[in-house]
Amino acid sequence: MKRFMIYVVVGSALCLCSGGAVDGRGFGGFRGGFGGGVGGGFHYGGFGGGGFGGGVHYGGVAGGYSGSRTFGGYSGWRGGGGETTFNRSFETPRGTSITNEGIRGAGYGRFGGGAAGGMQELVISPSSGRTFSASRAGGVAVGPYGRTVGGAEHIGTATGPRGTVAGGWHTAFAGTRFPTDAGLAHYTAVGAAGVGHTTAYWSRGYMATTAGTVRAGFGYYHCFHPAWYAAHPGCWTAAAWAAGAAWTAATWGALDSYVGFAGEQPYDYNYGSDIVYQDNTVYVGGKDAGTAEQYAQQATTLAVQGQAADAPPTADWKPLGVFALVPGDQKTSNNLFQLAVDRQGVIRGNYYDGVMDTTTPVYGSVEKKNQRAAWTIGKTKDRVFEAGLYNLTQSEAPVLVHFGTDKTQQWLLVRVEQPAAGK
DSSP states (O other), rough: HHHHHHHHHHHHHHHOOOOOOTTTSSSOOOOEEEEEEOTTTTOOOOOEEEOOOOOOOOSSOEEEEEEEEEEEEEEEETEEEEEEEEEEEEEEETSSEEEEEEEEEEETTSSSSEEEEEEEEEEOTTEEEEEEEEEEEEEEOOOGGOEEEEEEEEEEEEEEEEEEEEEEEEETTTTOOTTEEEEEEGGTTOOOOOOOOOOOOHHHHHHHHHHHHHHOOOOOOOOSSHHHHHHHHOOOOOOTOOOTGGGGOHHHHHHIIIIITTTOOOOOOOOOOTEETTTEEEEETEEEEEEEHHHHHHHHHHEEEHHSOOOOSSSSSEEEEEEEEEEETTTOOOOOEEEEEEETTTEEEEEETTTTEEEEEEEEETTTTTTEEEEESSSSSSSSEETTTEEEEEEEEEEEEEEEEEEEEEEEEEEEEEEEOOO
């Protein structure tokens, strides 16, 4: 739970340091808030508009009580903020011990950017020897054009003679991540307890409708051009490409001869229909293709082969285009993949985090036998993306995200192309 306060501190610091800069890198305004509660014993307020609200109250309880509360704040020409902490404990006449503690904070930048968040924990220890605990944490920050990062976590446990039972939920909104989440490591939605390997049938109509909404709110057409590359040293680019070539969409006819499929029919990686996870088995075209763990490991091996491949930027590269990455059923995206492939089937490109304005090279490869493509953000093994190469020539492409070998989720890649001149 402590990582949520890290998110809040980092988010606030970024707001104050950037001042909500008008060049699109800072947070451009603070709006919204969050709130919640645990059980019926207390009420937890929320943040809204940069102010503090709510508190903690106990009703109808007599007994020994002790507690403390502290406040702190700061302000200056670059912004301001503050925090409040509390720690309260008391014992009921029947010997039940109750402890509640937490922290809340918010900050704003020079041009109105802001972030807020908090955490609290409640522990109830009856004289019977059982212990109940619950905790909640969350944070939010708003960026340019209403882009939002945020999330919440709620965990509860009960301990007694038969052991400890734990449960909880995690949420993430606006299809993005916190600045400390290296390589998508802590997308709270994908880290949810109980999530294993899942696929779902998505009709062409459903994907097209979702993609239309994503494109309507897309705001990153400035990316992958000479000025953008100059401002993001370390990103990958093909040496021979003309300006804007990264946005070029590939066609299957061109890839077929380029990669060397020798006129093979394209294979449509339609997850939830042609490729299905059932229990712990993966079925491809109705045939058993092994366990879910084995299928994920195959994707990892394919991606790692691409990481090790000798494929210099000076080689001949064909662009696959630019895709917005859409987790789950989200309708917005601040995360982009720019992908390319060479004649040997090696994949290179960039992953771009629009909120944090950071980019990381992409590494992967295509298995020519079955046209399966797999890649990673940076040279890692714990987050592997896979899709059919043919699907990457389409307007929308379902993509599997493997989190190690024990979790897999189905997301969506939405192709985004540069607007026509004059539009």
